[in-house]
Amino acid sequence: QPVPDGKGARLAPARGAADPIAEEVQLLRAMAVAAGVLYNASKQSQCLQLPADVNFDGIWDWQFCTERLPQETYFPLEAETTMFWDRPYGEEKIVEHCRKKYGIEPRPNWIAATTGFGDGRRYTGSSFKAEAAPGGASNIVFSNGVLDPWRSGGVATNLSDSVLAFTVEEGAHHLDLMWSNPQDGDSVKRVRDAEVEQMRLWVRGGQ
Template structure:
């Protein structure tokens, strides 16, 4: 958007979503009690953006054409903004949206299947086979008589294990790492959740390129994890890097939104993927939300679907839905054109909203082509919006 914005001499505005960042309507009390956090919703946030657009256009000598742009959940907001306020927004670019997860038609393990496929195709099938075996092997080796000493010697932990119990947190961390690597599997160095080298999954899997087992599998996994935990080779001991997370107030806001309008079931371990079995599903998520908030959570499961019609999107116009097919969130993306007035661009070599990033000489052709198509349509919709506005005036 920086490069495209400069090309068309656009004003680029980043507007905070209410209850995030510094936009706390009740200050430090914003997340205390329903009378405070009850104003946190997608509809109200979109209304804020609409007010901002009206304000900016009042200050302009001529009405501006507006394009809403977002990635991930921001992609959902960008699409909703165009759908809700078509008289204010000329078009939208929704990159790596997750709209289909709100219609309950996406299989709960589809995300994990895509991650597994990405890892499998990055090097060879031994990688995913070894990862799938590793969940049992890690526990078996850790709880063996020699386990704690072996792990400390192989990993050289910055905080040595004194018992085998940390292996459970270790396994949980691996789950997150595989997710983040799939989302940020870019063809160049990137620093999103943490710094990663170019093509991180390929580099990771190059260390799991044979059929390993037992202690040898643990050693191979240790070598592979350096791609994520020590990509620059600067650390003298092993620890997982601290990922960039939201500030405390943002985390509270996100938790509330997840339970009141963004609730959706996800699961991981099945025969179709490389992850360990888990009990996560829609009912488990509802149960967890009800224990946190004294609210009728069941009523909110289809809230986004019913308010914005995300199941079919037949009335959505002037929206580009782009999806990186290496990205696990593409499982919930809009992969087929809903009508003749919206566009779907699927990027086979793309990770999470790669098309929104700065162009790079290492970009695959499919990414470059996606940006070119996006520019054509956005320019077209801007022209159309201006023509309609001036003719009306």
């Protein structure tokens, strides 16, 4: 996906991040270069800065605490089998963190219980049922970028005439929502056109 941040980030960082890893054996050095595709887009930093907020999900932390999926614990790290330091965040630590930082109880079942996803306890995109959402569901487009890791939980097939799924073959996360770029591939152009046409139909239907 594009990351037009004014600092020269390349159009497709997902591809750029993988390029050096595929070439040579200096894996750790290559991983640093890969991370720098996003975190050192200006190519001016000698070191990549660790985030000041080391808790859980950074800028998404509030949403993580209030709308977290029950199977989503953000990949706790451990030192025994990986190169990382121990960071064993499990359910108890997450609850403790959300209570301490925001004074709230996490709601891991909220998405499944209020949207028609899953069985009310566990979210899965493949189990979305439009009729199970409060009041039913209509006028929704689910877009899935083939390069997006979140695609594994996405809705991949049309569920009705107005609940549609589109696939962006060359896309990573939310590429269809970014502004156009001369290097955009044909698939994202087609998906954007289809999304705009759906919105036109929704507006006409509501008039």
